[in-house]
Amino acid sequence: MINRRMILAAAAGLAFSASAASAQDWKAKYPELVFAKVPDENASGTTNRWTPLAEYLSRELGTKVTLRIANDYAAVIEGQRAGNIHIAMYGPASYARAYIIGAKVEPFAIEVNGDGTKGYYSVLYVKSDSSYKDIKDLKGKNLCLVDPNSTSGNNVPRFAMDKMGIDPEKFFSKVVYSGSHENAVIGLAQGTCDAAFNWWNDEKESNLLRMERKGMAKAADFKIILKSEQIVNSPMAYLGSLPADLKAAIKKAVLEVAVKDKAAFDKIYEGKQLPFVEVDHKAYEPVVDLIKFVDSIRKHKS
Structure with missing residues (x-):
């Protein structure tokens, strides 16, 4: 006699079979997934920091995940727009740029600071032994920015300077794009420059402190003379065109990495960050507006 328990068991079996078949479908279509990170540090640093995460995702998803080292921020944006990069770790502004130019990307995870906040700052560094105390003291000097698509290294600084009535290309003798936050320092x-913009979380973590831990700089050699308003932390985004079950699997793996592979997670943030949490596009709408405003400044000047 067929009873309710038998029907439920059969239904569960059918659901499992459908799910397994669906997973096999996307694994056949995506034998390799490409993960890319915007280059806020040098290539070797990016490789060392993010390779363990790519290896973890390969194990969790059951398909190869390859880390791609991009030459600049635009390469990540264009790679996702073309569909060649399936998962990307952006800065807020580079994600906003991808969204503005029509890349079909969806943010799904956000960085979380050690104190639980989800924001950071753009700061302007000068040498500690310099006489500069304010950005106005730098008139006629050289400025290092990071990349046109960097949030804290270009877009937020340009927005802030515009509010202060400063046109960088006229105020400074030279404006240089260094290519990465490390290169700016x-x-x-x-x-090469008399001042440089960079990212800064708090007194316990910043690009400068990371560089000090790697023996690349001494934090005491620099001082901050300008700090922006808080910027929403960086997102990870996947292609919106990926199958729903694959996106769900990627999101689950990323949100669980700090527990399932603590070593891989700590390799990225050196124990200075809390686990990723879920996020969506709405959190970055203010950054999209900021990028559009910076674009309007550029168009007005031209």
Whole structure:
């Protein structure tokens, strides 16, 4: 006699079979997934920091995940727009740029600071032994920015300077794009520029402190003379065109990495961050507006 228990068991079996078949479908279509990170540090640093996560995702998803080292922020944006990069770790502004140019991407996870906050700052560094106390003291000097698509290294600084009535290309003798946050600090240390914008979470974590831990700089050699308003933390985003069950699997793996593979997670953030949490596009709408405003400044000047 067929009873309710038998029907439920059969239904569960059918659901499991459908789910397994669906997973096999996307694994056949995506034998390899590409993960890319915007280059806020040098290539070797990015490789060392993010390779363990790619290896963890390969194990969790059951398909190869390859880490791609991009030359600049635009390469990640264009790679996702073309569909060649399936998962990307952005800065807020580079995600906003991808969204504005029509890349079909969906943010799903956000970085969380050690104190539980989800924001960071753009700061302007000068050498500690310099006489500069305010950005106005830098008139006619050289400025290091990071990349046109960097949030804290270009877009937020340009927005802030516009509010202060400063046109960087006219106010400074030279404006240099260094290519990465590390290079901006190195440029300041070597005298290529007299001031450099960079990212800063708090007194316990910043790009400068990371560089100090790697023996690349001494934090005491620099001082901050300008700090922005808080910026929403960086998102991870996947292609919206990926199958729903694959996106769900990616999201689950990323949100659980701090527990399932603590070593891989700590390799990224050196124990300075809390686990990723879920996020969506709404959190980045203010950044989209900021990028559009910075674009309007550029168009007005041209």
